[in-house]
Amino acid sequence: MTRAANPLIEPGKAYRTRDLAAWGANPARLAKRMVQTGQLVPLIRGLYMRPVASRFGQAPASDQELLHAFLDRAPFIFTGPERWNALGLGTTAIFAHSLVYNTKRSGLFKLGRRSFLLRRTAFPENPPREWFVVDLLEHADEANASRSDLAAALGEALGRGSFNADVLASMLDRYASKGTKTLVKPLLSRTQE
């Protein structure tokens, strides 16, 4: 059996057509054949995934895995309502698509049946919770929240010690707009008093 006849693709992983070049001279034809045999599921032109078996049936590759392949291993992070709501600052809205900051692409992309809103913007590699606070304040309108309500909730959370004031100050300096800095800095000075 040739290598192309039996490519070592892992369940739960996403692949670009060119990733299949390791198993055949014509990766596009190989991908087409693997789709026909049910080994790969096409997501978008040039991007495929291998479902993974679970006790609930064939499960798709994770969002993380899809984005990893789609963005060609470029850095990215998931943000948006799921992360914002977990901060405990009173927001409850959710989006119909996942919000992803990255260094390569902007726009709304549908990968299979999942949609991702990609934004090319600056973000820390391993964002602390305090960065998500800044991100939420910057996008309060998208989270259906008022900036003043968020500031009040943040003031209380800082008083309880829910966030690190020094880390928040550092995230503000690096990632916040002038408006957000003006809103949050008085809260920080109150905490540090």
Add this chain to the structure above:
Amino acid sequence: MNFVHEDPNFVNLLGIITENRNISPAVIEKDYWGNTTLEQDCANIRAWIRSLG
């Protein structure tokens, strides 16, 4: 009582529903938690009514 979210494959279940129903996993998970909480409240109310005799 065992809950589906306690299953290590819960995340896979969310993925399967997302693929089959074309609904965001965040919406599915929020709906799940809403229903689970309501179900738990109903169970508590039923237990309270039973305790009244």
